[in-house]
Amino acid sequence: MLTFRLLRNCGLSLVLLACPLLAGANDGNLAFIGATLIDGTGSAPIENGVIVITDGRIRAVGPASDVTLPEDARVIDVSGKTIMPGLINAHGHAGGTLGLETGHYSRANLLRQLGLYGRYGVTTVVSLGDDEEQGFALRDEQARTDLDYARLFVAGDVISGDSVAEVRSAVNRVADLGANFIKTRVDDNLGRTPKPAPEIVAAIIDQAHIRRLPAAIHLYYLEDAKAVLRAGGDIIAHSIRDLPVDQEVIDLIQARNVCYIPTLTREISTFVYESEPEFFSDPFFLAEADPAVLDELRSPERQSRMRNSAAAQQYKVALDTAMQNIARLNTAGVRIAMGTDSGPPARFQGYFEHMELWLMVEAGMTPMEAITAATGVAARCMNLDGLGTLEPGNWADLIVLGENPLTDIENTRSIESVWIAGNPVPDS
Ligand SMILES: [Zn+2]
Numbered sequence: 001m002l003t004f005r006l007l008r009n010c011g012l013s014l015v016l017l018a019c020p021l022l023a024g025a026n027d028g029n030l031a032f033i034g035a036t037l038i039d040g041t042g043s044a045p046i047e048n049g050v051i052v053i054t055d056g057r058i059r060a061v062g063p064a065s066d067v068t069l070p071e072d073a074r075v076i077d078v079s080g081k082t083i084m085p086g087l088i089n090a091h092g093h094a095g096g097t098l099g100l101e102t103g104h105y106s107r108a109n110l111l112r113q114l115g116l117y118g119r120y121g122v123t124t125v126v127s128l129g130d131d132e133e134q135g136f137a138l139r140d141e142q143a144r145t146d147l148d149y150a151r152l153f154v155a156g157d158v159i160s161g162d163s164v165a166e167v168r169s170a171v172n173r174v175a176d177l178g179a180n181f182i183k184t185r186v187d188d189n190l191g192r193t194p195k196p197a198p199e200i201v202a203a204i205i206d207q208a209h210i211r212r213l214p215a216a217i218h219l220y221y222l223e224d225a226k227a228v229l230r231a232g233g234d235i236i237a238h239s240i241r242d243l244p245v246d247q248e249v250i251d252l253i254q255a256r257n258v259c260y261i262p263t264l265t266r267e268i269s270t271f272v273y274e275s276e277p278e279f280f281s282d283p284f285f286l287a288e289a290d291p292a293v294l295d296e297l298r299s300p301e302r303q304s305r306m307r308n309s310a311a312a313q314q315y316k317v318a319l320d321t322a323m324q325n326i327a328r329l330n331t332a333g334v335r336i337a338m339g340t341d342s343g344p345p346a347r348f349q350g351y352f353e354h355m356e357l358w359l360m361v362e363a364g365m366t367p368m369e370a371i372t373a374a375t376g377v378a379a380r381c382m383n384l385d386g387l388g389t390l391e392p393g394n395w396a397d398l399i400v401l402g403e404n405p406l407t408d409i410e411n412t413r414s415i416e417s418v419w420i421a422g423n424p425v426p427d428s
Contacts, residue, residue: 029054029070030396030422034079036404037061040375040389042368045406051083053396056145056421061390081416082404084371085390086123086150086397087353088378091216091237091261091339094127094152095135099293100345107134110152113349114138116288117150118425120350121418123397124151126382127343128216128237129158129183136177148423151397153384155183155216160196164203171204175211180383182208183237185218186228190311195224202231214383220318225249229258235381236260238341239322241267241315250332259381261339262326264359265352267319273297273346274307284413285351288428297346327364336365337381338374354413357405367409396422 030053037049039061050067052060060067069075094113098104117125127135131154142151156174159182161167171182184204188195201217205228208215214234219225222243225236229252239262240249253260276298279285296302306312330336338360342352353374360370379388386394398419403411418425 029059029073031069031073031075032078032083032400033064033069033075034077035081035083035400037390038082038084038368038371038406039391040085040372040379041391042372042376045082045404048079049083051390051396051398053422056147056396056423057386058390058392058394058396060392078400078416082401082406082411083390083398084401084405084412085375085388086399086418086420087121087338087357087374087412088124088126088382088384088388089117089122089340089342089353089374090126090259090337090378090382091128091263091341092117092122092125092349093130093341093343094125094349095132095343096130097343097345099290100296102345105130105132105134107138110134110138111149113343114149114152115425115428116350117353118148118418118420119288119428120353121399121412121415122150122350122353123399123418123420124153124379124384124387125349126153126181126339126378126384127155128181128218128339128341129155131156131179133177136179139180140178145421146423147421148425149420151387151420153180153382155179155181158218159184159204161200164199167200167204168207171207171211171213175208175213179213181235182211182213182215183218184215186224187218187220190220190314192311198227198231201228205232205234208234222246222249226252229253229256232256234258237339238263238266239318240325241318241322244321245325245328250329250334253329253334254332257335259335259337259377260329261337261381262322262356262360262363263339263341264319264322264326264363265356266341266347267315267322268355268359269344269347269352270315271306271309271312274303274312276303279351279355284354285348288350289348293346323359323363326360330363330365330369335377335381336360336369336373337378338370339378354410357409357412361409367406370409371405371412395420 216235402414
């Protein structure tokens with residue numbers, strides 16, 4: 001029994017040597033030494049860095065010359081590697097999709113998808129809507145030292161309704177369940193559906209604030225962004241995609257330091273399957289892809305439907321506008337948080353977050369800005385305490401990379417291991 005306990009807990013360094021694979025960070029002290037550290041704050045990287053982890057959290061971090069290793073620490077030498085915080089997807093979805101179908105929300109499906117996100121180094125997912133009871137339950141369970149799949153934050157039902165009274169009570173219902181955010185949509189789906197009336201949107205935002213919750217708004221049009229910002233909206237959940245952003249909207253964003261989540265890969269997903277996308281032959285994608293899903297997306301009927309879809313072609317143009325807007329907003333100093341809207345069918349969780357980072361850099365952000373948008377800035381934008389940066393006290397959610405992403409943003413794909421609360425994320 002004692003031996004079993006020792007083996008399980010790896011509480012002694014002698015035993016640790018014998019069972020390194022069984023040892024999690026939370027059985028004592030764990031230390032990574034020798035890596036270049038990108039800490040997620042936007043500060044210059046630390047060469048020959050050390051991170052000490054105790055009970056799932058970062059206890060010390062800094063250059064080797066400044067950090068003392070605890071005597072009992074299990075030391076992992078990652079010389080020549082780069083460590084960065086786990087990615088935070090500030091706008092994703094989880095739990096509902098199976099294959100290319102929706103309607104499969106369950107705890108098992110959530111856990112499957114949170115494992116998938118985790119293996120891709122996305123250690124936190126902010127689900128902006130369509131969350132059910134099982135998602136709230138997982139959110140409530142995740143502040144634990146043995147966690148080894150991605151963290152989840154939830155918005156519950158997307159709020160909509162025909163009257164002010166109706167939407168105020170819908171906000172109350174979601175707030176009573178313990179949602180982290182209130183989410184609503186202000187869109188006409190390229191002129192195909194009616195938009196909610198301004199007083200409805202204003203009531204949703206106001207009621208969110210009464211319940212002390214941030215209001216995240218799905219939008220498309222520049223004019224709607226201005227109206228939503230004037231009404232007190234807190235988070236812009238998609239790019240402005242109809243027109244170039246102007247100084248007026250930048251001023252409105254900056255007056256309350258609102259965060260902007262571009263979700264460029266959402267646009268990609270609306271048109272890219274009109275032919276076979278290049279990423280269908282990318283090993284980093286294929287490692288987790290379901291061949292049946294790829295077959296379905298390759299079907300000539302499906303491809304031609306997308307090719308002939310006016311909406312798909314319009315969203316293709318919208319992507320260009322969205323990317324130009326990122327450049328302008330970034331130059332103006334607007335807080336940009338990485339988000340993908342992954343989770344719905346054919347928006348591939350995990351893979352799309354790396355594509356999003358690449359697109360953000362294509363749009364004009366530096367690799368450091370894109371990484372910060374996906375770590376420290378995302379955490380602050382979404383009020384995620386204890387996450388997003390490699391700083392003492394924070395959860396030890398991090399990625400060990402073979403190559404430095406500051407040299408080339410695509411190096412975020414060179415994942416060697418992912419750690420959540422100091423635990424290695426297991427293979428599938
Ligand atoms: Zn969404």
